[in-house]
Amino acid sequence: MFFDKIVRPALYRVSGNDPETVHERTLVALGGLSRVSPALRALGRVYRTDDPVTLLGLRFPNRVGLAAGMDKNGRALHAWPALGFGFVEVGTVTRHAQPGNDKPRLFTLAQSDAVINRMGFNNAGAEALAARLAAGGKPPVPLGVSIGKSKATPLDEAVDDYRFSLRALHPYADYFAINVSSPNTPGLRALQDKTALAELLAELRKTSTELAGDAEPTPLLVKVAPDLTDEALAELLGVCLEHGVSGLIATNTTLSRDGIAPAETAVGEQAGGLSGRPLTTRSAEVVRFVHEETAGKLPIIGVGGIFDGTGAARMLDAGAGLVQLYSGFALHGPGLVKRVARGLAARPY
Template identity: 35%
Template structure:
């Protein structure tokens, strides 16, 4: 059955139930290594032109899966065999939490977008650590996306992040500190200079693993660049630009004014924010572009604007399990057509070309 037919079935279901069913299917696939191997041969693109060594880690291709799909780290092996070049699990919180009241996940089908107000629903640190330990290490870098519990006051948030970093240090290759989700009350208030400095100083003393910082797309360009600059100066080795948006003016199809929007509705917004931040911070940290990427052409645009890596999520839902393969195959063709032997030669080329023309 091709994915278009399967999608018709999934899209008749409640979105969260469909997601749970997809996770169940991938969990079953975990139990059959021979099946995963067959999938891997078809979906994993082994092309040296896409390979990069960043932060001491080998990224076989630039297309990663953003956090939120496998919150509890239960299908990591299956996701690896779908061809992703890196994978995030989480967001993980110290204590288990149910998340926000349902319904909290909506498809905006005409816009190929999703609106979610999940609220860091996960099984909690202990259970997630046990799950991930069954799979770690993978053949691709694994990022632990960590966040504070809803019931933890912002004044005590630092302790949640330190606890998570200590406990998950042995089951990830990197950390991502999540202070930019719109679905935990007051969380985005932590995207300010003093807390960011304090957080990265504490994490530097807690883990030797690289730590990434993810920004909201709803700041002005100057504000976002300033916040990211503070994060980099404080120790962030990677910037992920960006999380979901609460700009409800993006579409008349918005269900309710709650939760974050992802997918094609934020393609332009995400690209332009990335362009603004990259123009200031290119070369000072590993840059990752996320938001509305569903094709090799869009991924390549972000790469030429300075992205070492890209992340997808919503396009995985709308285009299916072959999307990483499809983007990577086409990316290798685009690189070759432009005369690049490796993706690293294309990263930031539009910035460097502009800089030369302006000088």
């Protein structure tokens, strides 16, 4: 394909084969594009797919969203819908601005269709994102905001950290993703444990209800790791149901290295979370487990290893109502968004 054979090699060549430089230059370009309405309209005519669905009390133009991590600080918000995405999730953002982990921290495994990252929630902070949204406006599709714990915040103060970000961004988010599953912030995954998660969700639910006043509270979704055992995941789901969580996002990146091509095993030894095609089977398994364990009571956004319409359809067949792309988009470009969205639109759901 044109993107794979021409565009991606050129991007890497001019960026010194550094994936993070490619990422940054892409965001700069799309950020500029976001301010050019005629260009956005032209792109939309090429890439948009009309396949509306209602979930979480929100109307989505199609079922394919941009996953958190691609545009942490909301720099290209109006470009993503023009590239065909039916919703956009920004972040993960934290209460405090932070640089993230030391570089290099992003690695592409092209033969494996995979990415390893240990970014560490590098972002400008919740207040900076709120200011950008206030100045530039929301995109014309549902906007999710992923919030996490600042690295400098002790685990026993995590609730206040999440609550601050929720308050700062409440006027702009159509839903919040509660990220307790990134492997790149020390101790974060401990928040998936029953007691810690119950405390966090109770306080965020209370805060969300207070902020909503007489309106419906903004949906809160929990993003889970693919590395949980069935027993641990079932316990987590019980907590989510008990505290009125609106849905689940399954899954985050994995610490497993299964599925990496033999020629890329050396790169695979890099620390961080693995995403992309090696996660395809496990993510769908987690979606199916969540759907069956909750008897379909919790809406699910399926994410992890989606590279075509068949993979996305597998997520929906397992119980997801929406899907998200990140690694597939980064590796194969906007044509993938169009193919996945139109593949789903052609199927009856």
